[in-house]
Each structure stands twice: as structure tokens, then as C-alpha cells.
Amino acid sequence: xxxxxxxxxxxxxxxxxxxxxxxxxxxxxxxxxxxxxxxxxxxxxxxxxxxxxxxxxxxxxxxxxxxxxxxxxxxxxxxxxxxxxxxxxxxxxxxxxxxxxxxxxxxxxxxxxxxxxxxxxxxxxxxxxx
Numbered sequence: 385x386x387x388x389x390x391x392x393x394x395x396x397x398x399x400x401x402x403x404x405x406x407x408x409x410x411x412x413x414x415x416x417x418x419x420x421x422x423x424x425x426x427x428x429x430x431x432x433x434x435x436x437x438x439x440x441x442x443x444x445x446x447x448x449x450x451x452x453x454x455x456x457x458x459x460x461x462x463x464x465x466x467x468x469x470x471x472x473x474x475x476x477x478x479x480x481x482x483x484x485x486x487x488x489x490x491x492x493x494x495x496x497x498x499x500x501x502x503x504x505x506x507x508x509x510x511x512x513x514x
Contacts (some may be wrong), residue, residue: 402445407449408457413467416459420482427513429458431465431477435505437498438477444501453513481503 410416410428419426431438442458449456461467461476471480473477474492476497481489491507493499 391405396514402490404504406452406456407446410457410459413459413470416422416457416467419457421485423455424484425453425455425480425511426482427456427511428482429456429477430461430471430473430480431460431502433457433460434462436451437493437496441477441493441499443506444499445477448501448504450509452508455513479507481507 389394408419409462410419416428429442431442433439441504445456445458457466461473471478471487475495477493479491479499481491489507489511491499491503
């Protein structure tokens with residue numbers, strides 16, 4: 385994604401996400417931890433509200449979640465957040481896949497590039513999530 389497109393997305397944010405979306409929004413690290421412990425499969429988007437690449441990727445992730453397995457979630461984080469340290473998130477956005485309480489796959493965004501729909505689709509196939 386070009387810087388121009390990312391800035392345009394940042395300045396013109398996507399419409400708000402509906403309340404009944406297919407993607408769980410975790411309000412706290414405790415909610416995240418509980419879901420990781422209790423779900424067989426969980427794919428989690430870690431993103432920052434201030435990051436243009438996160439904002440641009442959010443709609444792609446939400447659309448993918450709506451058409452797939454009911455194991456998609458997201459959490460808004462920031463640099464210095466304990467969750468960022470715990471999961472070694474160095475770039476926003478990053479997607480982590482947990483299976484039976486363990487981190488088994490990760491998809492880190494590229495610096496100044498973020499993530500693409502194709503990368504997410506390939507990642508979901510590797511995780512055996514549709």
C-alpha cells in the first residue's frame with residue numbers, strides 16, 4: 385500500500401463496525417487471555433487506532449471474518465502495552481493464530497506496508513481457517 389493511500393485511509397476512516405459483526409472485539413487483555421484459553425481456534429488482529437496501515441487493513445480483516453469460521457477477534461493495542469510485549473508485536477497490524485491455548489502461527493505486517501488481503505488469505509489457509 386502506498387503512503388498516499390494509507391494517509392487517505394487515515395484521514396477518511398472507514399465506517400464504524402456494526403455491533404453484530406462476525407469478529408469479537410476484546411476490550412481488555414483479560415478477555416483476550418480467556419478466549420485463548422477456552423477456544424480451540426482463535427485468530428486475533430492486533431492493531432493500533434492511530435496507525436494508517438491498521439486502519440486500512442481492518443475492513444479487509446472484518447470482511448474475511450464475516451465469510452469464515454467463527455474464530456476471528458481483534459484487539460486495539462498501542463506501543464508499550466503489556467499485550468504488545470507479551471506477544472512481541474513489533475509492527476501494526478499483526479495477526480496471531482492460537483490453537484488450543486498455544487500461539488502456533490503469526491502474520492506480521494511489513495514496516496510502512498501493513499498487510500494485504502492476499503497475505504491474510506494465505507495465512508488463513510495455513511491455519512486451516514476459512
